[in-house]
Amino acid sequence: MSEAWRANQRHRTRKDLLSAAARLMKAGRCPTVAEVAEEARISRATAYRYFPSREVLMAEAPLDGAVPTPEELFAQDPSTDPEERIERAEKALHAMVQANEPQLRMMLARSLELPARQRDGIPVRQNRRGALIEAALQPARHRFDDSTYELLRAALAHFFGTESMVVATDVLQLSPRDARAVKSWAIRALVRAGLERSRGKTGGRPRRR
Amino acid sequence: MSEAWRANQRHRTRKDLLSAAARLMKAGRCPTVAEVAEEARISRATAYRYFPSREVLMAEAPLDGAVPTPEELFAQDPSTDPEERIERAEKALHAMVQANEPQLRMMLARSLELPARQRDGIPVRQNRRGALIEAALQPARHRFDDSTYELLRAALAHFFGTESMVVATDVLQLSPRDARAVKSWAIRALVRAGLERSRGKTGGRPRRR
DNA sequence: CTTATTATGAGACATGAGTCTCACCATGTC
DNA sequence: GACATGGTGAGACTCATGTCTCATAATAAG
Secondary structure (H helix, E strand, C coil): CHHHHHHHHHHHHHHHHHHHHHHHHHCCCCCCHHHHHHHCCCCHHHHHHHCCCHHHHHHHCCCCCCCCCHHHHCCCCCCCCHHHHHHHHHHHHHHHHHHCHHHHHHHHHHHHHCCCCCECCECCCCCHHHHHHHHHHHHHHHHCCHHHHHHHHHHHHCCCHHHHHHHHHHHCCCCHHHHHHHHHHHHHHHHHHHHHHHHHHHCCCCCCC | CHHHHHHHHHHHHHHHHHHHHHHHHHCCCCCCHHHHHHHCCCCHHHHHHHCCCHHHHHHHCCCCCCCCCHHHHCCCCCCCCHHHHHHHHHHHHHHHHHHCHHHHHHHHHHHHHCCCCCECCECCCCCHHHHHHHHHHHHHHHHCCHHHHHHHHHHHHCCCHHHHHHHHHHHCCCCHHHHHHHHHHHHHHHHHHHHHHHHHHHCCCCCCC
């Protein structure tokens, strides 16, 4: 039982650090390692024993109200309108991104600094938005031809997730409110354009089943 | 002639700092302020007199095959078609982003690590794409009502610059070729949607002159 | 009881960012 | 020649990151 106790000790220390980091970030701060350590009542040196850098500590801190899975997001949504559904998906992801802005910024920064490759097979990016977009379009999938569907999926991805937040906040300096208005209009316009393109291509019967 | 001399002095010092920073970055390094200053044979204190932070210095360092100014890009382009012009602007910026991918990734990463907010009105990001987008839409400006124009500008910005490259490369894992196809389709679709929205709002006379 | 082992705390240390002050010097003017 | 001005260099200073060493507590094993 000896090692089990040690393991528990280590596990608790690690968890305390992560939850302290999440707590501070949730409070709108972008905490230093010293602040996180103090919040967790752990010495700074120990914090560095568990996490090699501030960025790793931040990146591993649990996200608030994690992204809903496509299943639970569309569980009792009878709608098949792709516009409505894509808007709903974007709204959910937007809320999550807003709630975790500092942490997501750091995760993105970290993924950029690497040589653009993955390391040790661990993907630096996990693609949250792809599944959401597909789930949103799924009931109307037959209304798009294949090439249009691919274009649409990829185009919509530009308005989901952290990068979209960065464009809106840092580049355009929009308020969260305006940012959502832009994204909402753009994704609906793209869906309509996709439907239009498919209609034009096949004369109303875009895809054989 | 006194002030002219002073101005030249300042201009040369500033230019030396910027070219030193570009030189070091082209050599693959991620230089410190002290290194840039030494390379430019200028004291570190003076470097801070010209640039409030390392980020700003890096951000203003000249890029390879810098972005064409809107003027020279559209100098002998008689077209007033916003679709054609926005495509042209995107193509130019896309080429520049491709040619400077590592440097731009680093600049984006650095800008993300900051306390997320600008301080004292000094933008962390310099907005290259804004001027290009406005210049592309300018001849057709009268065909958009004001609110649609703002929506369109902001939406188009999502397909310009480094963030768009990151989405396409890291998230969607598209080839540069496919990435361009997606962006081209999307920006044209958005322009058309903007025209349509303005038409719908005002019945064909979207904006009084 | 004695002795390793292990997590931790405390603190020194090096480096880079960013700020600030003081001295220097070349250029202007009186 | 005396003097103000504006760009510059040198260096001290604060703070945060990240590394390191040493001491101390508690637990594990002899």
